[in-house]
Structure formats: C-alpha cells, structure tokens
Amino acid sequence: MDGLNVTIDPRCTQPPPYAIDIIVNLDIFGIILYSVLTFMATVSMLVYLEECAYVYRRVPANKKSIIIWVNGAAPVIGAMSCLGMWIPKATMFTDMTSACYFAIVVFKFLTLMLEEIGGDEAFLKRGGKHKLRISTGPCCCCCPCLPHVAITRRSLFLLKLGSFQFAVLKIVLTILSIVLWTDGTFNLADLTIYGAAIWINPFVGILTITALWPVSIMFMHLRTTLRTLKIIPKYAMYQLVLILTQLQTAIINILALNGTIACAPPFSAVARGYMMSQQLLILQMFIITLVTRLLYRRQYDPLPSDEEDVNENSKIIATPQSSSES
Template sequence: MNETHCSDEAPTSEEMIQVIRSRNDIWISVLIGGILSILTVLLFIEIVYNITRRQFYSASRTIIIVLLAIYPVSSVTSFMGVIIPRASLVANLTASFYYCICLYLFVVLVIDYYDGVDCMQDKLKGRHISLARPPIACCCFCLPRIEMTRNNFHNLRLGILQNAIVRPASLFIAATLWADGTTKAVEAYLYINAITMISSVFAVYSLAVIYNASKIPLKDFMITPKFIAMKLVMLVGNTQHFILSLLAYIEVILPCNPPLNTQTRANTIYNMLITYETFIMLLLGRIFIYIWREKQQSSSESLDRMTEAVAITETKTCCNQKVGLSKSQENCAMIEIPPEETPENKLGC
C-alpha cells in the first residue's frame, strides 16, 4: 500500500477522468454505468407515459409516479458521484432527501388506498397482527399480536418516518466533516453509516408490519411489489454503503491507490453498484407490471365470455317458458346483464 502518495482529499473530476482513461476495465465499467443511467431515465419516462395514458388523474397516480422516480434519481446522482468524486456526499445527500419524500408518500399511499385512517381502522378491526417480522424480530415468536388501532398505526408510522430524519441528518454531518477536512472523517463516516443502517432496518421493520396487515385487504392495489421496491431500495443501498465503508476503514480489500484514497474508492464502487442495481430493479418492475396487466386483461376477457354465455342461456330459458304465447310474443329479447361495477380506487369504509 502506497500511503505516501495518497491524499485525504478526493480527486477532482479532471483527475478522475484521467484515472478512468488510464485503465480499460474502469473505462468500460463507467461507460456501462452511464448507458444504464440513461436507460433508467428513458425506462422511467416510458412507464410514466403508460401510467398517465391508462389511469385517470388521482392522488395515488401522482404518488406512484413520485415513488418510481426514486430509481432514476438514485441512478443519476450515483453516476455523478462516480464522475465527480468530491460531489459524492452531496449526491448521496440529495438522494437521501428524495428517499425521505418517498418514505412519507408510501405511508400516505397506503392511507389513501384505505380512504383514510378511520376507514383503515374499520377494515382491520378485529384483526390481530404479528410483530414477529423480519428483519429484526422474525424469530421472536413470543412477541404479542397487536390490533391496528390509530395509536399503533401512529407508532409504526413514526418508526418509518424516523429514517426520513436520521438518514439525511447523518449524511449532512458526514458532508460537514468532509468539508472541514478533518483527519477523522473516515472513522466518523463508518459510525455514521452504522447509525443510518440501524435506522433503515427499523424503518423496514415498521414497513413490514404495516404490509403484513394490508397485504390481503390491498392485494388488488399491487401493494406487494410496491413494498418490495421500497424495501430493496432502503436495505440494499444502506447495507452496501456500510460494508464498503467498513472495508475502507480497515484498508484490507480497498487499499489506497493514488490518486484514489480508500474512502473515495469505496464511494466509487458504491455509486457504480447503485447505477447498475437501479436499472435492474426498474426493469424487473416494468416486466412485472406487463405480466400483471396481461393477466388482468385475460381474466377480463374470460369474465366477458362467461357473462355472454350466461346471457344466452337465460335468453333460451326465457323463450322456452313462453311456448304457449303467440308467435309475436315468442320472440324474446335478450336479457340485458348489467355490467360489472368497476372497482373504485379506494376500499372505502
């Protein structure tokens, strides 16, 4: 390890571009990351276009679009952190603020699907929910089962929204230490990432309890893929960041490689992973939406065929019952079957 030529400061964008050009493996990785970042933005635009074309304007549609934007926001900010290493903390701080918005809006979306907290209480009344949920208490079967009262829901909501305060505040402190140029910034960054990861784990746990209570009542609203998307974004990013910061601190797998110090290398690897992973997650989400839409369309066509068959059968029955009537009365009109009611956008009380 060549520590004498390693600076505590992150390289400038010009120095980083020279490093990228000097090594073909880094150049190819960054090029793929840039292409995937652009594809993530284009794929998000295509999904938004389909949503706005197929779904009428509503508060839930706006929230879903904002939640989906977490992928292009993460991809673009992470790629900027690769090209401009000194802006890596600023880019992560920007993405964290957007995570805060998405966490809050996810809770709002669940409440909106229930048509309000009061309706949610009525819908979940009498249903007891297990607190033995991952990632904290999956094996704690001795925990009591709770009822989703207004107070319990408020506590779970606070468990989610605390991450919306802790994560950006922690990254703000890290950015402040980095701007001050203190030599203990790497060590402090490790502890800050540990606090952020613990906060995210508690947020995911609270989210899992709410999901466990809502997965059956809200199954028609595709609540499961929405929950999985939020869970992956929160856990994968924080876990990777903590592990890479730990490796940078002990300088075992990520030694200094001038002009990239250990923390810069950890941040670069983290940002590249986020750029790759966000595209994969958004692509998988798009494929899932397509498959779900095809199933919905096929089930709708089957329902139409069944309705038509029932109408024909009832018409024949009607005509057979009127055998004794005159010929003018024997011609029975087809019985009109009222169309099935379209499910509302909310469950209602």
C-alpha cells in the first residue's frame, strides 16, 4: 500500500518535449553526445552521397539504382534517427519514413541478387535443372520436410511479388496510420483493442515476414554462386539493419511502456525509450554505412560459367535428386 502513495513527477506523464526545450536543458555531456551523434549522421550521409557518385561512374546501368537504394538503408535510417533525436515529437514520422524506405530495400535486395546473376533470364537458364528450397527462415526454417519448388517464371514471379507487396502495403498502411493519428485514433502507446495500432502493427509484422521469406529463399539458392561478389556479408549487413531497426527498437519500446526504463524529465519513460533507440541507431547505422561502403566499392570478379557450376556441383543449391543425377 505504501507504493501507491509515491508521488510521480508531472513531467513524466507529459508528451515528448519540443526541440527548443531539449536545447535549453542540455548540459555539457548532452552537448557532446548530441554533437557527436549529429556528426556521425552527417558523415553517414556524406559517405552515401560520395558512394552514389562512384556508383554512377563505375557500375553498370542495370545495377545503379538498385545498389543506390540498398546502400541508402543505413544512412537514411541514421539521418531519420538524428531528426527524431532532435525533434522528439516527430519520432513517429521519422520511424515510419525509415520503415517505408527499408520496405523498398527488401524488394531491391532481392532484385540485386537477380541482377548480379545476370537478370531474370540468366537466373531461369542457370536454375532450370535445379529447384528452390523453401524451408528457410523466417517462415519455414523448422519445416525441412517441405518439398522443393521448381524454378519457373511463375515461381520467380511469386518470389518477387512476396517482397514487392511489402514495399507497397507498408507505404499504404503508413499513410493510413498518419491519417488515423490526425483523428486521434492511432497511438503507438495505446495497446487496447479499440486502438488502431493494435490492429495495424501485427498486420505489418505479417507482411514483413512474408516479404523476408522470398529474399531468404533466393539468398540460400545463390549464396555460393555469388560468393565472389561478397553476397554473404552484404546479406549480413541487410539482416543486421533489419534486426536493429525492428527487434532492437521493439524491445526498447516495450521496456519503456512497462516502466522498466525510468522517466528522466523532460522525457517521460516512453519518450526516453524512443530517444535511446534513436541514439543507438545513429551509432549503429554509422558503422554499417562504413562497412557497406567497403563491400560495394570494389571491382567485381566475373561470375563462373554455367558449365563450371555444373562441374563443381556447388554453385547453386540443388535437390538431392538433382545431385544424384549429376
């Protein structure tokens, strides 16, 4: 009963502060922290712009826009996180912008793997004698008994559609969320059955899993063929951005909603959780931007011929039946 008499600072129940309030209340440590993180976000964008110029000069035309989109994931998220750090009231919009951009990157990464192999026709020609293993994450990694799927134009179209739907529907649901927010219906902190967030967010989660599955299938199929193009570390960076922006942010927000993260006026517990998430993302995206630049800024070795693929029997993952026949 004594715990019920604890006085709560009124500022811990207020909405996120304005940017000017943050600037006025910054101490020496805060000034250094905000300056360093802003510098990191700025450098990330400058590195990205320099990389865009390099891509336009050195990369074949069919890969230019795709590589620029994929390379922009970390610096764009870092820039949006920096805006959210300085303007806490805009955190929902900056997070939605980052999420929409990454939804497009999911589809672009699938397209990138196809372009690296030579395009749709080259993929169909190389994979005509093999099948796709669909028992991969995040949907069916625990179902090794699933049958293999033949590589046809239809299966390739379904793989592309699985990722493309996320890019489109994520933007549509984001616009819907903003419209509902203006009406007072959408609130990330409102987890009651009457709130729009409890219905929209799980649906977005299902769309995300559905979109990641085709990318995983394609990666497992081509990872050995594209090893000279460093597709494995590229895929690792793509997965790392996904984990940090989705899982890490979700964990911090849940801890803030449960009160595990303490209030620190002028930030409420929820606003402080968002602030911690933004600051971590700026640092993490800065590191990923530098690593990504090293992976994509290089001269690619030519891919092995289709005959070498067959002889080595390891360039494209085949079914046990195909392996035994060869």
